[in-house]
Amino acid sequence: MKYMYFPGCSLKSSGRLYEQSLMAVLNRMNFTIHEIENWNCCGATTYMSINENYAIEIASRNLALAERQGGDEIIVPCAACYMGLLKTQNYIATDEAIRTRVHRELAKTGLSGNLTIKVRHPLDLFVNIIGLDAIKQHVQAPLKGLKVASYYGCQLIRPFSTFDNVWDPQTLDMIVKVLGGESLYWPLKTRCCSGSMTSTMPNIGSRMNFVLLQNAKSRGADVIITACPLCQFNLECFQGKLSKQYREDVRMPVMYFTQLMGLAFGLSEKELGLNRMLSPALSHS
Amino acid sequence: MKSYSTEVLTRGLDIKLESNLDQDFGKKIAHNAHGEKLFGCIQCGNCSAACPLSVWMDYTPRKIIAMVRAGFKEEVLTNRTVWLCASCYQCTVECPKGIKITDVMYALKREAIVNKIYPKNFPVPILAKTFYNRVRRAGRVNETTLLINYYMRFNLVKMLSYATLGLKLFLNRRLSLFEKGIENKKGFKELLHPDVQN
Amino acid sequence: MTTNHEIRTGFYICHCGHNIAGVIDVMAVTEYAAKLPFVVVSRDYKYMCSDPGQELIQKDIKELNLNRIVVASCSPLLHEATFRAATAKAGLNQFFMQMVNIRENDSWVHEDKEMATLKAKDLVRAAIHRVAYHKALEKKKVPVNPDVLIVGGGISGITAALTLANAGKKVYLVEKDPTIGGYMAKFDKTFPTLDCAACILTPKMSAVKEHPNITLWSYSEVTKVDGYVGNYTVQVTRKPRYIIEDLCVGCLSCIDACIYKEGKFPSEFDVGLSKRKPVYIPFPQATPLVVVVDRDTCIYFKTGKCPQSCAKACDRNAFDFNQQPEVKEIQVGTVILSTGFKTFDATRAPYYGYGRYPNVFTSLEIERLVNASGPTEGHVLCKDGREPQNIGIIHCVGSRDEKTNKWCSRVCCMYSLKLAHLLKEHTGADIYNFYIDMRTPGKGYEEFYDKLLNEGVHFIRGRVAEVSDWAITHVEEGKLVIRVEDTMIGVVRRIPVDMVVLSVGMEPGDDAQELRRLFNISCSNEGFFLERHPKLAPVDTFTDGIFIAGACQGPKDIPDSVAQAGAAAAQALALIDTGYVELEPNTAFIVEELCSGCRVCVTMCPYKAISYDEEKHKASINEALCKGCGTCVAACGSGAIFQNLFDDEEILSEIKGVLVE
Secondary structure, eight states: OOEEEOOHHHHHTTTHHHHHHHHHHHHHTTOOOEEOTTOOOOOHHHHHHHOHHHHHHHHHHHHHHHHHTTOSEEEOOSHHHHHHHHHHHHHHHHOHHHHHHHHHHHHHTTOOOOOOOEEEOHHHIIIIIIIHHHHHHHOSSOOTTOEEEEEOOSTTTTTTOSSSOSSSOOHHHHHHHHTTOEEOOOTTTTSOOOTTHHHHOHHHHHHHHHHHHHHHHHTTOSEEEESOHHHHHHHHHTHHHHHHHHTSOOOOOEEEHHHHHHHHHTOOHHHHTGGGOSSOOOOOO | OOOOOHHHHHTTOOOOOGGGSOTTHHHHHHHHTTOGGGGGOOOOOHHHHHOTTGGGOSSOHHHHHHHHHHTOHHHHHHSSHHHHOOOOOHHHHHOTTOOOHHHHHHHHHHHHHHHTOOOTTOHHHHHHHHHHHHHHHHSSOOHHHHHHHHHHHHOHHHHHHTHHHHHHHHHTTOOOSOOOOOSOHHHHHHHSOSOOOO | OOOSSOOOEEEEEEOTTTTTTTTSOHHHHHHHHHTSTTEEEEEEESOTTSHHHHHHHHHHHHHHTOOEEEEEESOHHHHHHHHHHHHHHTTSOGGGEEEEEOIIIIITTOOOHHHHHHHHHHHHHHHHHHHTTOOOOOOEEEEOOOOEEEEOOSHHHHHHHHHHHHTTOOEEEEOSSSSSOTTGGGOSEETTTTEEHHHHHHHHHHHHHHOTTEEEEOSEEEEEEEEETTEEEEEEEEOOOSBOTTTOOOOOHHHHHSSOSSOOEEOTTTTTSSEEOSEEOSSTTOSSOOOEEOTTTOHHHHHSOOOOHHHHHOTTOOBOTTOOOEEEEEEESEEEEOOOEEEOOGGGOGGGOBTTBTTEEEHHHHHHHHSTTSTTTTOOOOTTSOOOSEEEEEEEETSSOTTSOOSOOSSHHHHHHHHHHHHHHHHOOEEEEEESSOOOOSTTHHHHHHHHHTTTOEEEESOOOEEEOOOSSTTTTTSEEEEEEETTTTEEEEEEESEEEEEEOEEEOTTHHHHHHHHTOOBOTTSSBOOSBTTTBSSBOSSTTEEEOGGGSSOOOHHHHHHHHHHHHHHHHHHHHHOEEEEOSOOEEEOGGGOOOOOHHHHHOTTOOEEEETTTTEEEEOTTTOOOOOHHHHHOTTSOEEETTOOHHHHHHHHHHHHOO
């Protein structure tokens, strides 16, 4: 089984700690994933807003490249890329006109393929392929009842969730439990963080993120973990501004779930990039 | 033939005449959004209630569907609702009629771009177009250059409010100023066609 | 094969107004038919099914000595009976009449007039060739057993049972629960009159118990069904109550004496809201008033060690811990299925928080709570004992939803209004009803809605997106927040409530599939029993002699259930009072001498109509069960099976007729 890796634009810039921690954890577990050579931007939500055909074409290019490079599955950490690739596959499978067009356009650039390669999120990989037992075996520094609020966000589980429950997802919580932490229930765990609106519509972005931080913190969470680079960025980088704006201190650690896994595995803060965070550090061993 | 001074008769009134509607709008959008199910909308309002952004919209998602169905093209496209959609899909999974509302929003965004109708000075379509052009040029997006380009088009002054954040990120080596794009940018461009004009 | 006289065929083509004549050139077909073999007279008429049309045929039979008739018109499903009757009235055996469908099979499905006319000619020619080989057949009569089996003892079953029993028929009423009464027994008041449900139901339950013509078997299930209309053999298994029914007088001393001091197991009748002991009675007016010992929870059955204080307390020695299931076999002529429904499982709608938040209830649970004889004696309180200050009632849970059930459950709007009224009466709380459409179609229903509008209940038109405990104001702390768009006013609202009531929809019962297989009837896509015709035959099924009534046929309220029960009883009575059933003669039969005993036909028959005689090594077909599908005829390797109206000559001549030219 050859697992390809599609980072997406975010994981190479503001989300690079996600890639760093994911690789560190996979390394520890002796699991290899191969970055797709010459991958391009998946188009995210933007391309679909401008031209559907182009959106599908550029996403498909990555699928074709992965297939050509011998991949059986692609691991996609960014939730938007993950959803985008799944959506592309869904359109290609259900709409004949789109399917014909995509194959034709890709052929012009010398690419071909079924485009049906399995697209998998690392969360799915950890829980369903590698397995919770395997994860448990690598835990060297159990979290000792650390209260964790798992934030799933939107595009990871909607609308094409194949590996978790749409209304009450549990995969992050399962990992937290296996790492020795306490998984908190909080009702906003699948509520949108507003995506890019923290840049374009700051007043909207503020409120959307403030309520998430406040809800998690008021329920006693020690840390919020996420599975999407934009969610993590939004929750991490504006805490000071939000605390001042809403006159309530919502500063708290926000990290990628892979960073939490890495901590439980005993990896160093440097390896996981936890020394480069803008949100407070985890105040605990 | 009797002549009607329609303009005078309707001036200043909040009334919508059939002749001002685009009767094909509903079908067109339904087709572009891969689903005719939008005609089955029972106006239950679940989508608006589920949408975390509906409280900032003057036309909620439910209203947009009703207006699309009836042909209120002008109102829908000049309104900022479609651009406020964050594609979180909460509406789509909750709709009891199975309408893919998020896809309808995408179809409306595309329609707005094709018709060049936007709400005035609205930042979201500007970011969308900037993003599109950057990907077309380089195959990948570098967030730094993306945001700088965006603010240059939208409001340079606003960019200064993010300066502290930018600096902190830079110091933590989480910002890249340079990013290599993909190889064979030309072939990639062929996959996509003209730049989206402003 | 005809005997010694020549064949004289009359041909009649119907215009059917423009339905046929608008596409097919009927005059051309008439002329064409006149020249075909054996045709003595060829006529056309505007509406053959009318009286003058039928008289045409009858006159010709008498005056022209016709012995074969071919009518080219609409589908036999509509008028085959009409023309057969007309033929018979003129003194000719009705099976010498053959119909040709040139409407549904031709004029209604083609636009090319020339081709349609050619097709009509082909079809007519085929029929005329065929009818020459028809033989005289007689419809057999089988007697109908006057006894009736009714499965399901809810309001529908009870109504049907009383109607039939009052008409002098012997009725077996079989109910799987320990008591009859169904869902209606659980309700507090019924809409729109706000009659107390138990007050109007229990007299009927007593009447059932007392009626000399009704044999009530509660805690029993149907386990085997054999036979055909008028002659069903049904096996009913009576589950052991471990009480001798005739001895128990319902004094309930045994329950007091049980070694469990208090109830410990969720009560099925109270939908899990109260606890019962292993020896129990479902509710005080249970009929029959006989105690039940639940084998799964009784200590004696689980461990074998129990002083059996219940049995000791019984001064009638009614206990029998060795009681076995009793199998009863009965013969009945007709069956009425009134097995009811089940409510939608609210855990399938997790966005409403049922199961996660303690104060989210289903409507059925609230019915028990507001009931004065319910688990809380009519006090409606939150799970922590607080009195609710505001209550939200959410309509359409599990109905009108692609992801759960597509249909509208018909009763929920009305019962939600009723619950709003009762809850307001019992708690004085602020009540909110969240609906998509307000469906109040019955007699007095709209007026009931009007009454509620004036009682100060808040009505918000909007489908609730979520129920959560996320608070953004002080008022919302500790409450459940309902997020909804008020579509009428056009704004998103957050309503904090102490209690949420989910108006769950109606679904087919868990045992519906098993029952329909037992009785050999069909179900619709949704899983409810299928009626023969949605408009004109709502209580008949496609299996003769089996009728359906009540919610098992589809979601409905009590008045409609009672009406259907009466209708089903009437249909059963029609069969019983006629005394016999006429069977269509197009059945298959086996010529014993040719049968090789291979038994292939026995396994093939979908109606289990073929039996095998082990001693003679021959198969034989039960005419009454045979539906004439023809499978066995084709499958028989020895050519031993023949079918009336479809023997080789008839079929081959029809094929030849189509091909010739």
